[in-house]
Amino acid sequence: MLRFTIRRLLQAIPTLFVLSVLVFAWLRSLPGGPATALLGDKATPESIASLEKIMGLDQPLYLQYFNFLGRMLSGDMGNSIISADPVLEEIGRALPATIELSVVALLIAVLLGIPLGYLSASYRGRFFDNATIMGTLAGVAVPVFFLGIVLKYVFAQELGLLPPSSRQDADIDATRVTGFATLDGMLTGEWDATGNALWHLVLPAIALSSIPLAVIVRITRASVLDVLNEDFIRTANAKGLQATVVRTRHVLRNALLPVSTTVGLQTGLLLGGAVLTEKVFVWGGLGSLLSEGIQRRDYPRLQALILLAAGVYVLVNLLVDISYAIIDPRVRTS
């Protein structure tokens, strides 16, 4: 088992290596450079050229690459050009923001989606069912960012009910512990900070939840319908069991199995939407880091984001393979 794991780990190294070369080459091939991005509007072409020299950008590409590789291997992913903070620190700060938003969005999607899907299946073919299906189809057709813009316009700007952007009010005095704005307030007893953070979460989470919600409604509906057709339900009904007992004990429990597996890892889907939602609500999570990084050509930041994402991806796949190997010993030898 250990040998298998080690072998797979070693196999992942060339993948990551090739990827780092690609990312490096791509970023160098883009016009405009870190020196231009770092110096402001008052910089002259001479001062930019001089800075490029200092940065070592006039060296041959392969040398630049080895320097970059060396720094990366020693855990130094560089500092962001926009904020001058170490990129890893930035990502560490942004990660809780994205997780917080995604979790709440997923919660909304699950807590609304399962009942809706269940009811829809119960009233199959009736008006409620048709309306729900239509709603899910329409939900997917509305661009996430436009939904966010409309929500913000109506509930924040016009009605003034909810905050339009960011994770907390500016004048909230919050102690940072974990980086999760809601959690920190609970840990330190600053309940107003937690309440404020939750209040800020409402609009972006609703916007982000729209697509997962539609997906969950449809899966729940489909799997409830499948279960309703199963023999044991018919038997239960025939036996004269109380309808509510049948529903909760048999239908729902069995139908939720496929739903929960889907829900469990819908974060992938959320991440795509998060880039748009975070831009609309100036959220400051990974999505904001990415879109801001693209716009301002923050090379160290983009480099780190892509490589980390790839690293996580490779790692997850590796874990999946290893878990398969544990379940099925034949995989190990193949």
Place this chain on the structure above:
Amino acid sequence: MTSLLDRKKKRVDDLAESAGTSLAADAFRRMARNPVAVTGAVIVLAFVLLSIFAPWLAPKDPFLRYPELLENLRADSIPGPQPGFLLGSDEFGRDFFSRLLVASQQSLVVGVVATLFGGAIGMLIGGLAGALGGWVDTLLMRLTDILLSVPSLLLAISIAALASRGSQTTVIIAVAVVSVPIFARLLRGSMLAQRHSDHVLAATALGVKRRTIVFRHMLPNSLGPVIVQATLTLATSIIEAASLSFLGLGDPDPNRAEWGLMLSKSQSYIDVKFELALYPALAIIVVALGFTLLGESLREALDPKNRR
């Protein structure tokens, strides 16, 4: 991400299985009775007709700045409807209504070209994998799985960001690449499903060449699922293209009339003239909805399970 990937795969595979088992006439009859399908078809038809005839339908030149509109145009106020200008001015002193109509062309082009592009490459990969099998199949499917496992919008953003600057082409490529793995898996799946079907087995028994079987029997029979998927892909392509525009990854030329660009440009004028954002957005939503409705009901009509 595994289960999401599994779900994506399952959706595609279910569709693939319906290949060759459906009778077109039967499916059509069922569609015609389904109000959802009819709604979708009407929207799609209207959209296609509109984009073809837009230049003749537009009351004004969509690219011209009209003195009547420029008269009252300021940085912070945009003229509303007035005689001859149904929806008033856009932020440039051009006829907003005409631009809205003509923009349907570009949006259709982006959707169609991206879908054709993605579909063609995807089908080539899927077809090769399905027809050749063996290690080619394993390799190609492994690659498509990798693409499939990345969230589609994130993939499109990354690809569009790869380009040094946004243009129509980069948007189309980004949106197309996202649909490649879906089409690949679809075609391969439907070909595999047919491998053991009676007509293919009969043809093989008669000694018909593999190439002929693939081109004469398998491919035509896979057409149904491919059309369904193409319809659905068109909807997502249009939305994804608009999202890329919003992120500033599209073509920034303000002369172009395209809904995604109009929507993203109007962000600065939300308080000046909300319609500038609203109408392009509604257009995108309605068209995407139309394609989705049509695609979903087609899928249902082709689904063998529903024929019981």
Place this chain on the structure above:
Amino acid sequence: MAHSRTARRRWTAAIGLTGVAVLALSACAESERGTDDASGKTGGTLIFGAAGKPKNFDPIFNDDGESFRPIRQMYDTLITYKRGTADLAPGLAEKWDLSDGGKTITFSLVQGAKFHDGTAFDAAAVCFNFERWFNMKGAAAQSQMIYYADIFKGFAQNEGDASGTPLYKSCEAKDANTAVLNLNAYSSALPAAFGLTSFSISSPEALKKYDADAVTQSGESFAYPAYATEHPTGTGPFKFESYDKTNNTITLVRNEDYHGEKAKLDKIIFKIIEDENARKQELKAGTIDGYDYPSPADFKSLKDDGFDVLIRPAFNIMYLGINQANTPALKDIRVRQAIAYAVNREQLVKTKLPEGAEVATQFQPKTVAGYADDVTKYPYDPAKAKDLLKQAGVENLTLKFYVPTEVSRPYMPNPVDYAAAMTEDLKAVGINVETVPRPWNGGYKDDVQKFGKHDLHLLGWTGDYNDAGNFPGTFFGRSKPEFGFDDKALFDEIAAADAVVDATAHADAWKQVNRNLLSKYLPAVPISHSPPGIVVNKKIKGLTPSPLTDERFDTVTKD
């Protein structure tokens, strides 16, 4: 709408069961403070929306407005600007005298000023700062001192590619309140440039304690020392408290020991909100009190909603640049004049630029000495443009027009739109235009300023100090890839004007340069002066908009 804007606040307040008691207490505290001070209301917290993250807080290592905004509240410069103008006024120096043909500058310093760390401000501290700048070690650190390199030309030891001859010679503290600065040559930029925020005076103790010069660099990454990130120590009316990077807020508190009139506010919170629409919506929702650079498109709607849109006097210029290097026809001044006549600047300014914007007749704003009323003007005249093209024998001219995307600058809030309008104008007189959009940070600046790939381009400048040398002098004082010409006569003319010491003669010399630029050279087409705005709600009083975006919040009060 406006009445419900506080609804959210109410909810937050309602969380605490003791809310009522707390409110009552704080209300008492406020009213006490209010009565104590007869000179006006003090106390309160200003929450101001900033458009971007600061790079760091060490004045000398910065050159952008987002870093300068908090720095200006925490630091003082030797000379400052009269509020709301670009005219010089006493800062940490009560008086300054130029002698020896401008090569010796004597500063008489204010008495009793203290740095935030409690150490005294004196002539030695001033000289310590000058010495620090001049002796800065390390190519990395030097490369970040854009304004120092621009004004003082060189370092004790130039590192990297820096090669200028230093202007700085020595600084001596005659007595505690007199600092004498000796220069190697006269510079027209001085003394005006002493008002630049970059030349703010830092506490020598804090500089030493927090290792201020240790700018480190590896690859394309720069990291700044603790002084620049956590311990900026000046003499200003506000002190640094914290920079919360999770919530993107910078908090400053009042300096109770300020040597001048103390700040009215207890606290300023700069909330960084990168998105323009989000800033506007935060203001409308009541979560911030004001923000910088509202989009010109929002001026009206903000005013309609009862906000004060303060317009800064325009101290900038946007121009349509012409590169003579790639297309021979552009070397002919008649062709360049045709371009000037072809562009409908009046309409552009009227329909796309904010209220108060003006068509530019020359490459500097009116308020800067050297402005000439009688320059050659180029009013919109497409017929004349066509005629000039014919005279020049130019047909089927095709020009590459480079347009910056993904950018908004105070002098050009929406360049893509302006370029589109100009393109149409040019096409109307028969010039073919090939638009080349390039992202601002993704190639535009390089392509235009370094490689000169373009024929036409859109660019501009916000002035740093009140001297024509900072405007036409910067643009046309030497050969640049941006304009692609090498005209020694023009360069000499500009150098001569720059060297004139006497103020009136200096202005006259520049007037002549401006006349010649428009009539004889026309290296570019001046387009507009666009006034950038700053917006606050009705509770905020006492904010004076500055042409140099040098706003100070010490006079601001909040009801």
